[in-house]
Amino acid sequence: MSAAEVTDGLSLKQAIDTRSPIQKLAGLARRQPLGAVGAVLVLGMIILAVMADVISPFDPTDNNFQDMLIGPSAEYWLGTDQFGRDILTRIIYGARTALFVGLVSAFLGATTGLVLGVSSAYFGGTFDLLFMRFVDVFMAFPVIIMALAIVSIFGNAMHFVILAITLPIIPDCARIVRSNALQIREIPYVDAARALGFSHARIILRHMLPNVMAPYLIIFTSAIGGAILLEASLSYLGMGVQEPTPAWGLMLQGGAEEYVESAFWVAFFPGFAIALAVFGFNMFGDAVRDVLDPRLRQQ
Amino acid sequence: MSAVAGSTAAPGAAGQMDFLQVSNLKMYFPVTEGILIQRKVAEVKAVDDISFAMHKGETLGLVGESGCGKTTTGRCILQLEKVTSGQILYDGKDVSKLNKADLSQYRQKVQVIFQDPFSSLNPRMKIGEILAEPMRVHGIIPDARKRDERVMELLNICGLSTRFADRYPHEMSGGQRQRVGIARALSVNPEFIVCDEAVSALDVSIQAQVINLLEDLRDEFGLTYLFISHDLSVVRHICHRVAVMYLGNMVELASCDELFDNPIHPYTRALLDAVPIPDPTVEAARQHKIVTGEIPSPMNPPPGCVFHPRCELAVDSCKQAAPEFREIKPGHWVACTEV
Numbered sequence: 001m002s003a004a005e006v007t008d009g010l011s012l013k014q015a016i017d018t019r020s021p022i023q024k025l026a027g028l029a030r031r032q033p034l035g036a037v038g039a040v041l042v043l044g045m046i047i048l049a050v051m052a053d054v055i056s057p058f059d060p061t062d063n064n065f066q067d068m069l070i071g072p073s074a075e076y077w078l079g080t081d082q083f084g085r086d087i088l089t090r091i092i093y094g095a096r097t098a099l100f101v102g103l104v105s106a107f108l109g110a111t112t113g114l115v116l117g118v119s120s121a122y123f124g125g126t127f128d129l130l131f132m133r134f135v136d137v138f139m140a141f142p143v144i145i146m147a148l149a150i151v152s153i154f155g156n157a158m159h160f161v162i163l164a165i166t167l168p169i170i171p172d173c174a175r176i177v178r179s180n181a182l183q184i185r186e187i188p189y190v191d192a193a194r195a196l197g198f199s200h201a202r203i204i205l206r207h208m209l210p211n212v213m214a215p216y217l218i219i220f221t222s223a224i225g226g227a228i229l230l231e232a233s234l235s236y237l238g239m240g241v242q243e244p245t246p247a248w249g250l251m252l253q254g255g256a257e258e259y260v261e262s263a264f265w266v267a268f269f270p271g272f273a274i275a276l277a278v279f280g281f282n283m284f285g286d287a288v289r290d291v292l293d294p295r296l297r298q299q
Numbered sequence: 300m301s302a303v304a305g306s307t308a309a310p311g312a313a314g315q316m317d318f319l320q321v322s323n324l325k326m327y328f329p330v331t332e333g334i335l336i337q338r339k340v341a342e343v344k345a346v347d348d349i350s351f352a353m354h355k356g357e358t359l360g361l362v363g364e365s366g367c368g369k370t371t372t373g374r375c376i377l378q379l380e381k382v383t384s385g386q387i388l389y390d391g392k393d394v395s396k397l398n399k400a401d402l403s404q405y406r407q408k409v410q411v412i413f414q415d416p417f418s419s420l421n422p423r424m425k426i427g428e429i430l431a432e433p434m435r436v437h438g439i440i441p442d443a444r445k446r447d448e449r450v451m452e453l454l455n456i457c458g459l460s461t462r463f464a465d466r467y468p469h470e471m472s473g474g475q476r477q478r479v480g481i482a483r484a485l486s487v488n489p490e491f492i493v494c495d496e497a498v499s500a501l502d503v504s505i506q507a508q509v510i511n512l513l514e515d516l517r518d519e520f521g522l523t524y525l526f527i528s529h530d531l532s533v534v535r536h537i538c539h540r541v542a543v544m545y546l547g548n549m550v551e552l553a554s555c556d557e558l559f560d561n562p563i564h565p566y567t568r569a570l571l572d573a574v575p576i577p578d579p580t581v582e583a584a585r586q587h588k589i590v591t592g593e594i595p596s597p598m599n600p601p602p603g604c605v606f607h608p609r610c611e612l613a614v615d616s617c618k619q620a621a622p623e624f625r626e627i628k629p630g631h632w633v634a635c636t637e638v
Contacts (some may be wrong), residue, residue, distance in 0.1 A: 041489070052577055056624055070360065100414075129337075130548065136421075174626065187418045188413040188414075188415060188418050188419040189418065189419050189420055189421045191374075191411070191413070192411065192413065192419055192420075192480075192483065193421075195379060195406060195410065195411045196406060196410075196432075196433045196436070196487065197379050197402065197403045197406030197407065197433075197485075197487075198432075198436055199436075200432075206424075206432075207421050210421075210423040211421070211423060
């Protein structure tokens with residue numbers, strides 16, 4: 001063997017990047033301006049949710065019947081609702097509910113879909129066929145109807161609301177991940193792992209899963225926005241989290257319909273918060289997709 | 300080398316000396332139609348009734364055109380495919396009937412080196428992990444520190460710097476990755492390695508290095524290779540015996556020198572004749588025996604001898620009955636009635 005063969009040469013991909021992390025982030029933000037806006041919104045929402053106790057000026061569940069339906073003012077920046085609760089405070093605490101339900105549902109749904117999708121592709125044959133037809137049946141239900149059905153059967157405790165939002169994400173994720181995993185399955189390193197006598201679980205978890213992380217992350221981030229919207233929809237329909245828990249969908253429902261003409265702020269600000277959060281997560285998700293999968297950018 | 304080269308290993312006939320015994324191996328892939336209820340509409344006869352035997356320490360070359368079933372034969376031996384029919388005996392045991400524990404043992408004894416060095420390594424794992432994982436899974440070296448030492452040793456054996464243990468596959472060249480593939484196969488201390496076009500994807504200078512490495516390893520560890528290749532010069536260099544495949548059938552099997560110096564089957568002759576001579580004047584003056592026509596589809600192979608539509612010696616009987624794989628000279632087997 002020649003010296004050239006054994007010398008340790010770094011490939012061009014490893015060319016040293018001398019930029020500082022901040023410069024790299026700035027470069028990324030320039031290439032993905034909408035993604036950067038989304039990231040700022042997501043970050044802002046996380047800060048609001050985590051620091052809710054510190055930031056919010058009032059207690060979210062404190063009724064104050066002297067100050068009912070006061071418009072935006074110096075004391076109540078976004079006004080008060082029909083129980084005299086500060087809307088800004090409730091929006092800040094609502095971010096906590098939305099983010100918790102959104103993140104947990106999207107994570108559980110996408111991860112379950114990931115494992116099922118990769119397993120389906122790996123085992124193939126009858127298992128794959130039956131699982132995919134089952135997914136087809138699942139996907140034929142409108143998401144909101146299925147979520148409503150689950151909540152009406154099990155009740156609307158927080159964990160059942162999360163279940164109702166998680167289940168519709170699973171088939172979407174399983175299907176997309178499966179199509180990627182089918183390609184991975186044909187790559188020789190999977191055959192090498194089989195020839196080395198590794199267990200099915202090891203091949204799926206160690207050799208296939210890490211190689212479908214890009215589609216998984218894309219689905220995960222874009223599912224958060226959808227999950228927040230679905231949580232708000234369920235709350236609005238009275239099937240999600242219940243009063244007096246501050247939740248955006250619930251705030252829209254409460255007295256918002258009654259007061260829409262006399263006190264627009266009761267409905268407007270929670271609605272705006274939902275729109276902003278979903279927009280933020282979707283833009284962030286798109287940017288994650290573009291960064292992880294350059295092929296999609298051209299389409 | 301010569302002792303094994305002169306072997307009279309009988310394809311199909313079991314012998315005590317035979318290490319690997321393949322008899323009447325058939326691998327048909329179904330072609331299905333339908334979404335919910337899948338109907339079999341055709342079969343691809345990738346390997347159609349082949350038999351051969353191998354001795355310990357020998358290198359058997361398996362040559363033929365693309366799609367002739369070389370790789371599928373290797374995959375059947377590796378138990379990566381479920382064979383349609385036929386037997387593969389390894390140390391006298393039918394490998395398709397092994398229980399879980401025995402299969403795990405078999406997986407350690409029989410290893411594979413793949414063609415493409417870029418797709419045969421998991422891109423998400425460091426080289427050190429790739430080499431250590433099989434030893435951990437099989438409990439070959441339970442102690443983590445000793446395992447790391449063995450990883451370094453394997454890298455050295457395969458001519459790689461120990462610094463590569465912390466690298467990812469994409470940081471390496473094709474030749475280096477192929478060495479990692481070889482090191483991975485060696486990590487479970489195998490006795491038999493299927494080299495599936497192990498050097499075909501490498502450029503010529505690297506090819507020579509990897510072939511030398513494979514030869515050194517064979518001598519050092521007493522390895523047995525099934526060397527699948529379409530490169531006749533490489534096969535001639537490394538193999539003791541050579542088998543020629545055509546359309547899922549084995550048409551000729553002989554010792555390396557015998558096959559190259561004295562080919563008998565018309566297909567083998569045409570194949571050897573197609574190798575260019577590296578001298579333009581000689582090459583230009585040479586009369587080529589060109590095989591006419593295309594390879595028939597393995598979904599619908601011709602009846603009788605599969606080579607008859609393209610064979611210059613074909614007679615009427617070739618269209619009816621498949622020729623017997625017979626020993627025409629000691630150790631020289633041919634599937635042709637007209638020679």
